[in-house]
Amino acid sequence: MILPILKVFFRKKIIVHIDGHEWTRDKWSRWAKLFLRISEKTAVINADAIIADHLKIKKYTSYVYQKKSVLIEYGGDHVLNNKIKYEKSFTGFEAGDYFLAVQRIEPENNAVLLIETFIKLKDQKLVIIGNWSNSRFGKKLKEKYSRYPNINLPEAIYDLAKLNSIRSNCFAYLHGHSCGGTNPSLVEAMFLGLPVFCFDNAFNRETTKNEAIYFQNQEDLEIKIRQSPANDLILTGKKMKNIAEVLYTWRIISDKYKDLFTSIIS
Numbered sequence: 001m002i003l004p005i006l007k008v009f010f011r012k013k014i015i016v017h018i019d020g021h022e023w024t025r026d027k028w029s030r031w032a033k034l035f036l037r038i039s040e041k042t043a044v045i046n047a048d049a050i051i052a053d054h055l056k057i058k059k060y061t062s063y064v065y066q067k068k069s070v071l072i073e074y075g076g077d078h079v080l081n082n083k084i085k086y087e088k089s090f091t092g093f094e095a096g097d098y099f100l101a102v103q104r105i106e107p108e109n110n111a112v113l114l115i116e117t118f119i120k121l122k123d124q125k126l127v128i129i130g131n132w133s134n135s136r137f138g139k140k141l142k143e144k145y146s147r148y149p150n151i152n153l154p155e156a157i158y159d160l161a162k163l164n165s166i167r168s169n170c171f172a173y174l175h176g177h178s179c180g181g182t183n184p185s186l187v188e189a190m191f192l193g194l195p196v197f198c199f200d201n202a203f204n205r206e207t208t209k210n211e212a213i214y215f216q217n218q219e220d221l222e223i224k225i226r227q228s229p230a231n232d233l234i235l236t237g238k239k240m241k242n243i244a245e246v247l248y249t250w251r252i253i254s255d256k257y258k259d260l261f262t263s264i265i266s
Contacts, residue, residue, distance in 0.1 A: 013264050016047035018057055018069070019181065041065070049264055054181035055206050070260050073182040073207075075250030076191030082165045091127045091166060092152045098125040099197075099225075100170035102163070102185045103177065105130040105138035110176030110199055115145050117221045122150055124225060127170070129163075131156045167192055172233060175204060175212075182207050187248045193241035195233035197224060211239040 018040065044050060044061060050069035052058035061069045086095045099118070103109045111128055118126040132138040132155055142153050157163050167173070173189040175198045186207055189196055198204040200214035213228060213236060215221035 013048045014046060015049045015051065015264065016043045017051040049260060054203055056202050057181050072253060072256045073248055074184045074187050075253045076187040076244050076248045077250055079188045079191055080164050081168045081192050083168050085165045086169050087162055087166060090154060093125045095169035096171055098127050098170055099172050099174055100167060101128045101174040101176060103130050105132055105135065108178045110178055111141060113218050114174055114176050115151060117218050118151055119148060120222055121225060125150045127152045129154050129157055170194065172197060175199060187244060190240035191244040191248060193237045195237040196240050197221065208240065209243050211243060212236060
């Protein structure tokens, strides 16, 4: 909302990064959503350049605001595949014997869908790393579901080496996000070469180039987990890695930013 004032008084170029459709998230009240929608419109209108982290958002700015944006995603090659150091004490399960999700605990990221699926899949193990204690929603979920022996819901971890080890040693990665742009945690999982099960929407399909395994609901995910052959999962992991190496390295991303800044200055 302050951008028009900054533009008038400081006469600087303004570059705006649209980080997904924040106003669509269920956690916001009606008035908060309205404020975020107005803020988005104000920012886009006053921007000299717009960055979209996903093709769908790039198309959205063009259609809704008649303004072009520059597509710049995220890099994932800062993560390292580490199957040697492994924190069983953190997950509670043996290496290679658990499905993993890393997410913010918000309704639209479908933690409930994932957990309810694995309550039925009693022979499979699930770990969801997230900020469970940061909201009443997260606290209630953790209290409700922590009693299941095949489900572990540890708090968010910011030690990248430990997180890399836990991700590298999972059997497959689950991405339940139902809205947003290019998600960094998904890109990182792809770069590790993990077999990825994605919630089926346009954002996730574009990021994974239609090469992941997609689910639409709890029943669909249960079927996909039970019926996906091991060889198919290995192939999916290789495809994820190949896509990430072509599209999601920091050298590629930094070159895009460099080109954008050069064009704005000139």
